Amino acid sequence: MDQLIQGNEACALGAVMAGCSFFAGYPISPSSEIMEWMARMLPTRGGVFVQMEDELASMGAVIGASWAGAKAMTATSGPGFSLMQEHIGYAAMTETPCVIVDSQRVGPSTGMPTMPAQGDVMQARWGSHGDRPAIVLTASSVRDTYEMTVEAFNLSELHRLPVVLLLDATLSHMRENVDLPELPVLSRAHPASPDGFAPFGSPEFLPLGRGARFMVTGLSHDESGHQQASDGAPGERLLRRAFARLEADAERITHLRMHRLEDAELVFVTYGITARAGRAAVDELRDVGVSAGLLELMTLWPFPERVVGAIAERAGAVVVPELNLGQVALLVRAVAGDTPVVPLGRVDGSLLAPDDIAAAGRTALVADRSPA
Amino acid sequence: MRRGASLREYLRQEAMPNVWCPGCGHGNVMAALTEAFDRTQLDLDTTVVVGGIGCASRMPFFLDTNTMHTTHGRALAFATGIKLARPELTVIVIMGDGDALAIGGNHLIHACRRNIDLTALVLNNEIYGMTGGQAAPTTPQGFRSTTSPLGSIESQFDAVELALAAGATFVARTTTFDFHDMPRLIETALAHPGFALVEVLSQCPTYFGRLNKLGAGRALLDYEKDLTEPIEGITRDDVVGKQPIGVFRQEIRPEYTRRYAALCERARKGAHG
Numbered sequence: 267m268d269q270l271i272q273g274n275e276a277c278a279l280g281a282v283m284a285g286c287s288f289f290a291g292y293p294i295s296p297s298s299e300i301m302e303w304m305a306r307m308l309p310t311r312g313g314v315f316v317q318m319e320d321e322l323a324s325m326g327a328v329i330g331a332s333w334a335g336a337k338a339m340t341a342t343s344g345p346g347f348s349l350m351q352e353h354i355g356y357a358a359m360t361e362t363p364c365v366i367v368d369s370q371r372v373g374p375s376t377g378m379p380t381m382p383a384q385g386d387v388m389q390a391r392w393g394s395h396g397d398r399p400a401i402v403l404t405a406s407s408v409r410d411t412y413e414m415t416v417e418a419f420n421l422s423e424l425h426r427l428p429v430v431l432l433l434d435a436t437l438s439h440m441r442e443n444v445d446l447p448e449l450p451v452l453s454r455a456h457p458a459s460p461d462g463f464a465p466f467g468s469p470e471f472l473p474l475g476r477g478a479r480f481m482v483t484g485l486s487h488d489e490s491g492h493q494q495a496s497d498g499a500p501g502e503r504l505l506r507r508a509f510a511r512l513e514a515d516a517e518r519i520t521h522l523r524m525h526r527l528e529d530a531e532l533v534f535v536t537y538g539i540t541a542r543a544g545r546a547a548v549d550e551l552r553d554v555g556v557s558a559g560l561l562e563l564m565t566l567w568p569f570p571e572r573v574v575g576a577i578a579e580r581a582g583a584v585v586v587p588e589l590n591l592g593q594v595a596l597l598v599r600a601v602a603g604d605t606p607v608v609p610l611g612r613v614d615g616s617l618l619a620p621d622d623i624a625a626a627g628r629t630a631l632v633a634d635r636s637p638a
Numbered sequence: 639m640r641r642g643a644s645l646r647e648y649l650r651q652e653a654m655p656n657v658w659c660p661g662c663g664h665g666n667v668m669a670a671l672t673e674a675f676d677r678t679q680l681d682l683d684t685t686v687v688v689g690g691i692g693c694a695s696r697m698p699f700f701l702d703t704n705t706m707h708t709t710h711g712r713a714l715a716f717a718t719g720i721k722l723a724r725p726e727l728t729v730i731v732i733m734g735d736g737d738a739l740a741i742g743g744n745h746l747i748h749a750c751r752r753n754i755d756l757t758a759l760v761l762n763n764e765i766y767g768m769t770g771g772q773a774a775p776t777t778p779q780g781f782r783s784t785t786s787p788l789g790s791i792e793s794q795f796d797a798v799e800l801a802l803a804a805g806a807t808f809v810a811r812t813t814t815f816d817f818h819d820m821p822r823l824i825e826t827a828l829a830h831p832g833f834a835l836v837e838v839l840s841q842c843p844t845y846f847g848r849l850n851k852l853g854a855g856r857a858l859l860d861y862e863k864d865l866t867e868p869i870e871g872i873t874r875d876d877v878v879g880k881q882p883i884g885v886f887r888q889e890i891r892p893e894y895t896r897r898y899a900a901l902c903e904r905a906r907k908g909a910h911g
Contacts, residue, residue: 338723
C-alpha cells in the first residue's frame, strides 16, 4: 500500500522492520524525526527508546545494549557524528553490531543547520583513530532509505560491525509516495554452546550474561577477550581477520545502481541525493545525443574500487558530482587509470541541479577530446 | 564473612597480577566488593561489571563475571544501555575520580537523575594515577600534582554533594581506612533498587602520597582518617572542615527501567498519542 512518508520516517520504519529493539539518541537536525518515530514505535513493540544526555552517551548506550543482545541504533548529524567517533572505534574494536545513521548537513562545525551536504564520506570511514574495517551505505530516495536501513542492520549483524548509513538533510526531510515491502532480515549468529567459546574474531556473537563470563575491552586483546596491550600480534591478527571477512563478502556488501552505462563515453559517479539529479542530467544529455551514463554508489565503503576502476577506464571522462569538495572524486581518481576525473563539488547548502551536472559533463568531454 | 582463599573464586586468576602499585587502595576495594558478592550470593552469570578508563576502571579485568572495560568517562552510558536492554542483569560500574567527575561528569549527573538501577563505585584517590599524577577535579586546593606543581588553585568537586543534588537515591561515602565496614556498605548499595553511588576515598602512594610528601601505606590511611568524619548520630551539615562519611541518602523512588516498563504497558494499551 502506497503511503506518503518522509525519509526519516522511512528510516525508522526500516529499523523496526530489521528488528531494531534499542534506540539511544540525542536531538539534532536534520535527523531528529528518526528518534521521534522510534520514541513512538519502540515502546509498543517491547523495544527500548532512550534519549541520552549527549551523542557520546547515545553511542555508549547503543554498544551496551548490543552486548546485552539487542539490535541497536542511533541517528545523528555532523556535530553529533563527530562526537560519536570514539565509540564507533570502540564498537569496531569490540566487534559490536550496531547502526549509526548520519543525516549530513553542511560543515565543518555547526555549519548550516540544516542544509544538505555530503561532507562526511571520509569521516564515516576514517573518523575514529586507528585502522578498522568499515561499512558505509547511502540512499537516494525515501524507498532506498527504508531498504538501506534494513541492509545496514543486516550487514552489521552479519559482520559484527558498526555500519553507517549516510543520509542528508534533503533526503531526511523530503516526502515520497512509497510502498514499503517486507524484507529479509538477518540476525547475529550465536554459538551452539557458551562453553569454550572465543568471543572475538568469530562471526558468532554471545551477549553478556548468557553463560560465558568474558571481558569486552577497547584495549588490544586476543580471541578470548584477554587484553594484550603489550603484545600487538593478537590485536593485529583480529583486525586483519575482520578486514578479510569484508573482502570475502564484498559482493554481498557492494550495492551499486547503474543508469544507461552500457556504451557511456561520459560517466558520472555519484551517490545519495546527488544521484537523483545525476540521472536527470544523463537523460537530458542522452536526449541531445551525448552518450552519458551514471554509476550510483550505494555502498561507499568498502569502496568498490574494482567496479569503479573498470567503468572509469572504459570511459572518455568521469565526473564526480557530490556535495563536498572532492572526497569521492579522490577515490575515483585513484582507480581511473588514464581517464580524466573531474570533481564537481558544492558546499553552500544547495543541491547540484541536473543542468549543473550536465554542463560539467559536456565540459569534461570537450576537454577530453581536445588535443593534448 | 569469608576472606582470603574462598574469595578467589570471584577473581580471574588468568588476569593476575593486577595493575595496581604496592600500597594502592584499589585492591582493598576489590576485596570488599568480592566480599559483598559473597554476602549477597550474587549470580556471577547475570552480573555485569563495567569500568571506564583509569587505575580504578581496570577492576573489571580481575573479576570473574561478565565484564566490560569501556572508554574514559563513559562507563555509565554503556551500563545504561546494558541495563535498559536487559533489566534483569545486575550492573555494577567502577570508575575513578577523573573518570566519573571530570570527563564523565555529565553521564554521572544524568544517571543520578534517571535513578536507573546501577551500583556505581567511585574510587577517589584525588589524582590521575594511570597517566602519571596529574591534577583531578578532586585534588584538594593547594595540593601538588604533576600539572599543579605549585599546588592546585582549583576548587574540589564533591561526588556526594553532586550525586545528592542530581537525584541519586542511594548516596554514601567511605574510605579504605574504614575497610572493615566496606563490604556491608557495598552490599546495601547492591540491594538498593535505584541508582546507588558509593564514593570510596582510596590512597595513591605513587603520586598523591609522594608528590604531597604524605608518605605511603599507613600514613595515607591516617590522612584519610583525619580528612573524614562519620555522620553517625549527626547530619552531614554538622561536619565542618572535614568530609562526612556514611550513608547520606537511602530512599525508594520510581526506578527508571520499571518506569520504562510501565510506559511500554501504557503504549501497548493505546494510551499513547
